[in-house]
Amino acid sequence: MSDSLNSPDAPPSAPHRPGASIRHTRAKGEPRFPDGPRADPAGSHFERRIRSFQPRRSRVTAGQADALQRLWPKWGLDIDGQRVIDFGELFGNDRPVVLEIGFGMGEATAQMAAADPGTNVLAVDVHTPGQGNLLNLADRNGLDNVRVGNGDAIILLREMLTPDSLDGLRVYFPDPWPKKRHHKRRLIQPEFLSLATTRLKPGAIVHCATDWEPYAEQMLDVLTAHPDFENTQADGGFAPRPEFRPLTRFEGQGLDKGHVVNDLLFRRVPHSQGR
Numbered sequence: 001m002s003d004s005l006n007s008p009d010a011p012p013s014a015p016h017r018p019g020a021s022i023r024h025t026r027a028k029g030e031p032r033f034p035d036g037p038r039a040d041p042a043g044s045h046f047e048r049r050i051r052s053f054q055p056r057r058s059r060v061t062a063g064q065a066d067a068l069q070r071l072w073p074k075w076g077l078d079i080d081g082q083r084v085i086d087f088g089e090l091f092g093n094d095r096p097v098v099l100e101i102g103f104g105m106g107e108a109t110a111q112m113a114a115a116d117p118g119t120n121v122l123a124v125d126v127h128t129p130g131q132g133n134l135l136n137l138a139d140r141n142g143l144d145n146v147r148v149g150n151g152d153a154i155i156l157l158r159e160m161l162t163p164d165s166l167d168g169l170r171v172y173f174p175d176p177w178p179k180k181r182h183h184k185r186r187l188i189q190p191e192f193l194s195l196a197t198t199r200l201k202p203g204a205i206v207h208c209a210t211d212w213e214p215y216a217e218q219m220l221d222v223l224t225a226h227p228d229f230e231n232t233q234a235d236g237g238f239a240p241r242p243e244f245r246p247l248t249r250f251e252g253q254g255l256d257k258g259h260v261v262n263d264l265l266f267r268r269v270p271h272s273q274g275r
Contacts, residue, residue, distance in 0.1 A: 036068035037131055037150035041078035064132025071135040072148075079124070079151030081159035090147055091120045096167035099199075100124065101153045101187070102174050104250060106134025111246045113138070113146045119167070124149035124156060154195070161199045169196055169206045173250065176212035188219045190226060197228040202270040205232070209245065209263045211254040216262035229266040239265040 060068070068076075077090070087097050100123040103109045109123045123146065125131060131148050138146040149156060177185045188208060196206070206229060210216050216238065223229050224236065233239050241247075241263050251261055 033065065033068045033072070033128075036072040037076055037128065038078045038080075041080040041151045060129050060132055063136055064129050066132075067136040067139060068128070068132045071139055075135060075138065075147050076131070077122070077147055077149045079149055079153075079156045079160065081155040083160065084162060085160050087120070087122075087165060090122075091145065093120070095120045095145065097122060097165065098168035098170060099153075099156075099166050100170040100172070102171065103130060103134060104173070104248070105130045106137055108172065108246045108248045109134055109146065110137035110141060110143060112244060113143045114141055115244065117143075117145055120145045120147070122147050122149055124151070124153045126151065154192070157195050157199050163198055164201045166200045166204055168204050169200060171206075171208045172245070173210055173248075174208075174215075176210060176215040178212065178214070183218075186215065186218070188215075188222055190222055193222065193226045193229065197226075197268060200268040202268055204268040206266045206268065207242075207245070207263065209241070209251075209261060211251065211259040211261045213260055213262065216260075216264070219264055220262075223264060223266045228269055230269050232265040232267055238262045 077085070088094055091097070095118055097120045100109055100121055103123045103125050104127070106123065109121060113119075113121045123134060125148075131150060134146065134148055137143070138148075171187060174187045175185070177183060193206075200206070206223070208219050208223075210219065220238065224231060231237075241261065242265070245263070255261065
């Protein structure tokens with residue numbers, strides 16, 4: 001939904017066109033966006049481990065930069081692992097909260113939030129242009145039920161969320177890490193599910209989607225084997241794409257190339273049925 005991220009070469013005094021990339025020469029140590037997301041919010045407070053994500057450097061448009069500067073203090077959250085989040089304080093209401101891990105440019109997140117204003121969405125990513133774009137979309141469409149998290153979702157789950165605080169978890173099109181030696185970097189693993197289950201309310205839905213079929217099969221195997229989750233599909237297989245999940249531009253491009261998109265919808269079972 002954003003314009004091109006490529007910036008024209010222009011003198012510093014040249015006015016920015018709408019959607020044009022912003023270029024700023026910063027002094028050493030100066031933050032990229034003084035009032036925006038921090039480059040490494042958790043710093044060295046936590047152990048080094050294999051990450052399921054890889055930060056991407058992309059140009060930020062003027063509109064995205066403006067949204068980051070204006071809206072981050074209001075709707076942004078740096079995942080530093082140093083405090084426990086009060087969702088009532090974060091959102092200003094007691095609506096149910098769904099965590100979305102990895103939202104790209106945020107178009108689908110914004111559409112789903114607009115279609116379901118009674119649900120709060122905490123959307124987490126490390127892609128700065130996407131963070132700015134989602135903030136811009138939320139502001140433009142008057143979405144008061146979206147908050148944008150910056151940083152590692154594992155630290156968020158483990159250090160900053162209380163037990164049984166989430167009403168749902170969405171993981172759409174995570175990095176498939178296709179090379180076999182990189183499979184250990186995939187997010188949907190038994191250890192991740194065991195952590196997530198402590199933060200999900202009984203009955204909460206975990207919804208995953210991927211266009212990488214080998215990863216879809218692994219997701220299905222891992223979720224099926226986990227004692228704290230049950231498949232919502234009677235046949236134990238993949239789910240049809242639910243109407244509430246929009247068809248994204250990325251997904252449409254994959255379908256045009258012949259990719260098969262698989263959705264998985266699993267329910268968190270009560271503790272008494274789990275381990």
